[in-house]
Amino acid sequence: MKIFTRVSHLLRDKYPSLTVCSNNGSPIKVMQWQCSGEININKTVGVKKEDSPIIDKARKFSGEALFKMADLVLTPEYSFPFSVLNEIVSNPAMWPRPGQLWCLGTQGENRDILEQTFSVWKNNSNTYLFDIAVSNLEHNNFVSPLIYLFITQDNNLCILPQFKTGSMADARNSFEGPNLCRGKHIFIFDHKDCQNVFLSLICADAMHIPSSEISQNIAERHIILFHPQLNPDPRYSDLVTFRQSFFRTDQKDVRIITLNWSEGTLGQFENHLYKFDIPWSAYFKRSRTSLSDKSLRNNKEANHKTGTGYVVSDRIEVWFSSRLEHCKFFIISKGDNGDSLLPVVHRDDPTTDSSYTYDVLTKRWVSGQLGCASNIKDMFAQYGIPTDLPYPVCLTTSSCDKCKKTDFFYGSIFGQFEDNEMICSDEKNSRILVSSDKNSDKLRDDKFDLLLHLKRLLDQGELPCALKYLKNNYRFKVSDDFPSQGLYQYNVTPIHSLNRDAEALVVITNEMDVALVEKLVKHLSDSMSERYRNQILVYYRAPGNGYVIYDKHLSNKSIIQPKFSINLSSIKHATFKLFRRGGNPSEA
Known part of the structure; x- marks a missing residue:
């Protein structure tokens, strides 16, 4: 049984006002990283890639997110190295700023080692670690965690881990199978007297939790759903059906952000080579206007020039990213903007501000390299x-x-x-x-x-x-x-x-x-x-x-x-x- 847990109930008076959920009329600035590389698969520790390049990319990505003052920071499943996460936790200068929410799909880790890491973090005087999800973990080899980071009302760092609730559909059971420690908790970020909520499902969770169960557990109308993945087939029929089901009625206003690994990602286990060539990292929203609408046309053309493509699938707008490894900074709107009179309330979204590619010579993320989405x-x-x-x-x-x-x-x-x-x-x-x-x-x-x-x-x-x-x-x-x-x-x-x-x-x-x-x-x-x-x-x-x-x-x-x-x-x-x-x- 899945347990939907509101973070505001966990933190009570320490729960902050997060931009992603507030209704002050401000848009949501999103920074995401679609990573790439050859991953290592191990039945004891799960999926890892902790070589120097990905560690440096992760460190520079978090720095760029701070520089751009991103409200929502995202990485795909099994991507963010624990070594960099340790640096962030131990250095307040690297923490998210108040109001920001970081959702880091971290690399796999052995359960025992993870609990040791959590014990160290708990001893930090300025850190809260809520390990409620750990107590409900299955006792197997490794975990696939999503680590939430944000600043509490009393200016401490809150670390909240969420764990995958179901294994991926892999006939060989190479990646996860019986070795994955499955969790039960799905955390919901909300805001008092507001209709905006945010939650995440990790990859195969979407095949184990029907959309109806999510709607039944969320009274609010406006939902942003983050779906981090390491997935060779992100358009698998069950996943497409899962996304479509949110848009078949007007009961909820749902926006979905999928984030996968880029084309060319490889994984090898027991003489079998896994190829990940379909990223399909995208922003999904209900289509409410004609394609000939001038405002939509202008937004489509502006996004195209900064590397974001567009299609409409079954009355759902799909704004998809480049297939290549990159970081992207983009802006989305909220469903509930309260009584705000700010012009951004009625803005088109998404708006891609910039896309970044990694320069191996200077070892930094460089904006403006992707440009026009046409190939x-x-x-x-x-x-x-x-x-x-x-x-x-x-x-x-x-x-x-x-x-x-x-x-x-x-x-x-x-x-x-x-x-x-x-x-x-x-x-x-x-x-x-x-x-x-x-x-x-x-x-x-x-x-x-x-x-x-x-x-x-x-x-x-x-x-x-x-x-x-x-x-x-x-x-x-x-x-x-x-x-x-x-x-x-x-x-x-x-x-x-x-x-x-x-x-x-x-x-x-x-x-x-x-x-x-x-x-x-x-x-x-x-x-x-x-x-x-x-x-x-x-x-x-x-x-x-x-x-x-x-x-x-x-x-x-x-x-x-x-x-x-x-x-x-x-x-x-x-x-x-x-x-x-x-x-x-x-x-x-």
């Missing part, structure tokens, strides 16, 4: 596509403003426009502009292959009579008025135009059902100005591997036979040649 340039290099062609996509940080049009451009190619390029189900991100991980790469590769088919068809002049003027005379382009172009939605223009309204919308789909293709064309026609409705070109899948033109809606039409495509495996070898066709790029 399309890598995809162009993978397919051998020249980057000097005039595409409305972001290929360098200096042209980051082109990212504003990229989602519309790719979305329009697939007949869905901008919104559906950012919409997904079950958190499976296929957005071409910003890939989140290797699984995401596979999904967008499939879409990019489709784009290459479209390019080949255009280059071969497979056009209806109404659009023959585009043969060897086209370029990809989005309206200069975007996103205020209204019904003037197109993605192709002639290089040498005889008509100022010669722009066209060119679409390709793998749909084979003609009735559904017809429905798609109607949707496109309804979304466009009447003057362009005779300039909609849709290629759809024909029996076999080819594509055929749908032309029933065109006033000047002819029957076009399917032209069969080259094999997908040879596409990459042909792309350079293909992308040098379709008009003279230098004239574009």
Whole structure:
């Protein structure tokens, strides 16, 4: 049985006012570290990585958190070294400041050694250590603790450990299995006469504690849930369902922060290599507005420039971090702001202030290194596509403003426009502009292959009579008025135009059902100005591997036979040649 324990009841008159829970209208400044490396797995002490680099990174991370005056400081499961934690506990200059809450997912430790460490900390005259969770621990080998640090009302350091309540789903039982000391307590941080609360679940806890149990034990409406992980599959179906369940009703306003290890993390145990290539460290919140909302668009573009991507999954906004190791400083809002009239009450969130990468030469975290979240340039290099062609996509940080049009451009190619390029189900991100991980790469590769088919068809002049003027005379382009172009939605223009309204919308789909293709064309026609409705070109899948033109809606039409495509495996070898066709790029 899990025990939900309010920290205010434990500390009573020593319980402080924490910014994360107060309703004074101030936002919450968050500093987090998505770490990386090769971890050591041991059945006696759990998961550890206590080499010099991670110790130095942890020490500098805590210093940066103090410098930025972060209200909430986060690290993933099994990450923060106990050696650095000892330094913090013994040195008041390294403590959190009043009102700040540090949630440090610490490295594994043998239970007996941990109890010895706690005994030392208890003897500090200016330290409170509440080990209520220790008394309910199972008697096994090691623990996976989350250590809370904060300053009490009487200016002492409070150390509050929370322990994992359930083992990870690992068929080999290599990581935890029967060796993990499971705990029972889930601590809730609250604030008197306020509706804001904060709590954490450690990785697999989310598979052992249903969301309904959390809601039943928290009367307050506004919840921030921190979910630190060391997880190779953070989009495992049960975890996705767990997150979705909070957003299915309006009974609670829940924000979830997941924090995992970065891509490239490795762990080896008994000749088996564990790979962690899907970080999915993200901020989840209910989607309450249209993607076309100007305020949301501005916030999305601002976050993009500082390395934070965005998708909407099943009406949930997902603001995800870079797959690489980094620290991030960002700002989120609170649900309950009391009677505050501060403008931050109505602000969009999150706002990524800065992202940091670690400089091994200077041994410090350096901000501004991640920059634009787009990694399309890598995809162009993978397919051998020249980057000097005039595409409305972001290929360098200096042209980051082109990212504003990229989602519309790719979305329009697939007949869905901008919104559906950012919409997904079950958190499976296929957005071409910003890939989140290797699984995401596979999904967008499939879409990019489709784009290459479209390019080949255009280059071969497979056009209806109404659009023959585009043969060897086209370029990809989005309206200069975007996103205020209204019904003037197109993605192709002639290089040498005889008509100022010669722009066209060119679409390709793998749909084979003609009735559904017809429905798609109607949707496109309804979304466009009447003057362009005779300039909609849709290629759809024909029996076999080819594509055929749908032309029933065109006033000047002819029957076009399917032209069969080259094999997908040879596409990459042909792309350079293909992308040098379709008009003279230098004239574009």
